[in-house]
Amino acid sequence: MSALTIHKGLAGVVVDRTAVSMVNPDTNSLTYRGYPVQDLAANCTFEEVAYLLWHGELPTPAQLAEQNAAERAHRALPHDLVLTLLALPESAHPMDTLRTAVSILGANDPDEDDNSPEANQAKALRLFAALPSVVALTQRRRRGLLPLAPREDLGYAENFLYLSLGSIPEPEIVRAFETSLVLYAEHSFNASTFTSRVVTSTLSDLYSAVTAAIGALKGPLHGGANEAVMATFEEIGDPSSAEAWLKTALAEKRKIMGFGHRVYKNGDSRVPTMRRALQTVAELRDGHRLLDLYESLARAMYAEKGLHPNLDYPAGPAYHLMGFDTPVFTPIFVASRITGWTAHISEQLAANSLIRPSSVYSGPAQRALSR
Ligand SMILES: CC(=O)SCCNC(=O)CCNC(=O)[C@H](O)C(C)(C)COP(=O)(O)OP(=O)(O)OC[C@H]1O[C@@H](n2cnc3c(N)ncnc32)[C@H](O)[C@@H]1OP(=O)(O)O
Numbered sequence: 185m186s187a188l189t190i191h192k193g194l195a196g197v198v199v200d201r202t203a204v205s206m207v208n209p210d211t212n213s214l215t216y217r218g219y220p221v222q223d224l225a226a227n228c229t230f231e232e233v234a235y236l237l238w239h240g241e242l243p244t245p246a247q248l249a250e251q252n253a254a255e256r257a258h259r260a261l262p263h264d265l266v267l268t269l270l271a272l273p274e275s276a277h278p279m280d281t282l283r284t285a286v287s288i289l290g291a292n293d294p295d296e297d298d299n300s301p302e303a304n305q306a307k308a309l310r311l312f313a314a315l316p317s318v319v320a321l322t323q324r325r326r327r328g329l330l331p332l333a334p335r336e337d338l339g340y341a342e343n344f345l346y347l348s349l350g351s352i353p354e355p356e357i358v359r360a361f362e363t364s365l366v367l368y369a370e371h372s373f374n375a376s377t378f379t380s381r382v383v384t385s386t387l388s389d390l391y392s393a394v395t396a397a398i399g400a401l402k403g404p405l406h407g408g409a410n411e412a413v414m415a416t417f418e419e420i421g422d423p424s425s426a427e428a429w430l431k432t433a434l435a436e437k438r439k440i441m442g443f444g445h446r447v448y449k450n451g452d453s454r455v456p457t458m459r460r461a462l463q464t465v466a467e468l469r470d471g472h473r474l475l476d477l478y479e480s481l482a483r484a485m486y487a488e489k490g491l492h493p494n495l496d497y498p499a500g501p502a503y504h505l506m507g508f509d510t511p512v513f514t515p516i517f518v519a520s521r522i523t524g525w526t527a528h529i530s531e532q533l534a535a536n537s538l539i540r541p542s543s544v545y546s547g548p549a550q551r552a553l554s555r
């Protein structure tokens with residue numbers, strides 16, 4: 185590689201190795217630690233997938249029981265944190281609340297700067313346990329409701345839904361939600377994961393890396409797209425308007441959220457699994473009109489630009505039909521991706537090198553200061 189070759193957006197640049205996951209656009213596959221993600225989604229709980237991402241192997245029953253006990257014991261948020269989060273303006277985006285919560289948890293952790301594998305694994309588990317309570321707090325606050333106490337008798341996905349929506353939905357909805365958590369958990373060197381690795385590479389702490397990653401995920405070119413998809417559906421209104429709406433939007437050079445991908449050019453490996461989950465939710469929640477909109481826009485986008493949906497495209501409407509408010513969609517993504525981020529933070533620390541790329545200078549030539 186010539187020193188003067190610029191790779192805008194680092195497209196195609198290989199910066200390191202990873203053993204956490206493999207995205208293969210040629211075979212349209214995604215594996216976590218070697219296991220196809222669609223097989224994990226069909227056969228495993230999210231807690232098992234978290235264990236796999238962190239430790240490299242699926243847990244034995246005893247290992248899972250131990251992790252579950254620790255996770256359930258850390259679901260409740262410290263009272264002071266709840267008060268601080270409720271003191272934020274009601275207009276704050278739930279992603280901002282989440283970012284603030286992680287930052288406060290870090291400031292309160294006496295082991296914040298302990299970067300040993302054991303300390304960081306304990307922090308990862310505590311964040312994994314606490315994030316659904318923060319997401320649920322933001323969801324309930326939007327509806328004028330106070331937070332609920334977490335339930336230790338429920339699995340991760342069930343407790344998450346109970347805390348957010350106030351009741352446990354049908355098992356098919358719980359399964360669809362859990363599928364989304366498994367699919368969102370990890371995706372190699374995406375922008376937010378890379379952000380977490382950049383922060384970690386300076387030997388900063390895990391909370392700082394996660395806080396920065398939340399900021400990176402918020403943008404609509406990354407995780408924020410799952411919220412933007414709902415705005416698009418609302419703008420289109422009727423499925424019969426999708427084609428005309430798209431032609432106008434493309435003529436105006438707008439980016440259509442939920443379509444395209446930096447790595448996948450022939451479709452996102454996770455979309456078929458999430459599309460089936462969306463179908464299940466739509467059948468239970470009278471979502472046929474939203475499904476028609478989904479299909480009409482996807483057909484038109486392929487015809488106009490040859491672009492396929494990414495995971496955010498089916499996840500957005502699925503969360504909507506489950507009963508979440510749109511601004512809570514990307515925070516749900518955070519609660520899942522915390523597993524992938526923290527696996528990458530550990531991997532970065534285990535073989536660290538400061539991440540500091542180069543640039544080509546394009547400002548004024550050196551000049552004399554005349555004073
Ligand atoms: C979980 C995730 O984070 S998945 C990604 C979620 N993000 C989105 O859905 C946002 C919408 N999509 C996009 O903006 C892009 O597809 C990205 C950012 C995801 C990937 O971008 P890149 O790899 O840089 O692709 P790039 O922007 O070069 O696209 C290639 C061409 O397709 C066009 N294109 C790509 N995606 C879209 C889109 N969603 N809408 C309209 N045009 C698009 C680009 O304008 C470009 O056209 P051009 O060659 O005429 O200039």
Ligand SMILES: O=C([O-])CC(=O)C(=O)O
Nearest residue numbers: 370371373374375446447
């Ligand atoms: O890989 C990417 O660039 C974005 C993505 O799909 C993800 O983070 O899940």
